[in-house]
Amino acid sequence: ETGVTQTPRHLVMGMTNKKSLKCEQHLGHNAMYWYKQSAKKPLELMFVYSLEERVENNSVPSRFSPECPNSSHLFLHLHTLQPEDSALYLCASSQERRDTQYFGPGTRLTVL
Amino acid sequence: KQEVTQIPAALSVPEGENLVLNCSFTDSAIYNLQWFRQDPGKGLTSLLLIQSSQREQTSGRLNASLDKSSGRSTLYIAASQPGDSATYLCAVGPLEGAGNKLTFGGGTRVLVKP
Numbered sequence: 344e345t346g347v348t349q350t351p352r353h354l355v356m357g358m359t360n361k362k363s364l365k366c367e368q369h370l371g372h373n374a375m376y377w378y379k380q381s382a383k384k385p386l387e388l389m390f391v392y393s394l395e396e397r398v399e400n401n402s403v404p405s406r407f408s409p410e411c412p413n414s415s416h417l418f419l420h421l422h423t424l425q426p427e428d429s430a431l432y433l434c435a436s437s438q439e440r441r442d443t444q445y446f447g448p449g450t451r452l453t454v455l
Numbered sequence: 456k457q458e459v460t461q462i463p464a465a466l467s468v469p470e471g472e473n474l475v476l477n478c479s480f481t482d483s484a485i486y487n488l489q490w491f492r493q494d495p496g497k498g499l500t501s502l503l504l505i506q507s508s509q510r511e512q513t514s515g516r517l518n519a520s521l522d523k524s525s526g527r528s529t530l531y532i533a534a535s536q537p538g539d540s541a542t543y544l545c546a547v548g549p550l551e552g553a554g555n556k557l558t559f560g561g562g563t564r565v566l567v568k569p
Binding site: 347349384385386387388391399401431433435441443444445446447448449451 | 459496544556559
């Protein structure tokens with residue numbers, strides 16, 4: 344079992360739906376991250392949480408809403424998404440903010 | 456704004472040949488540089504992390520060098536195997552700023568033919 348898990352692994356949603364992505368890390372880390380990986384574009388950082396406090400919001404549209412209830416869990420709430428939001432969404436964690444990041448397997452999101 | 460480039464975008468080699476993957480970055484004010492591996496549809500696996508004060512890191516058949524002044528890093532994979540087929544990504548961490556805002560290159564897709 345990987346140290347960082349993500350659910351669901353695949354998600355198909357309409358533009359009017361509301362869904363949430365979940366990430367859980369079992370490594371005792373203090374920092375967690377959301378990334379977006381689109382086809383033919385480099386991996387993009389979306390949000391960074393350190394000790395449950397958001398320390399980075401990389402100009403992400405408000406239709407993406409992160410939540411970090413504790414240091415082990417990270418959510419990404421989705422609403423009124425666009426087809427161009429279809430991508431692989433990756434969660435990662437690290438012990439401290441400058442340490443090696445460990446990634447989950449990702450959620451493949453398709454917006455119809 | 457930091458920009459990270461990886462050339463070539465794709466590489467195909469016969470099994471047993473050494474692999475050389477290149478990464479260049481525009482801003483030399485970095486804290487560290489990491490190399491990752493990504494299998495199709497999967498997450499990233501960290502391979503090597505080089506601190507800005509280091510020149511290279513080694514792990515098994517993998518060796519990564521860092522030349523901060525010229526903005527370059529090279530990942531060497533010795534005696535390649537079909538299992539090395541994957542996309543390899545490099546990412547740089549900034550010297551300044553909050554969080555750990557890694558900037559990623561576009562990756563090099565590697566195919567090792569048996």
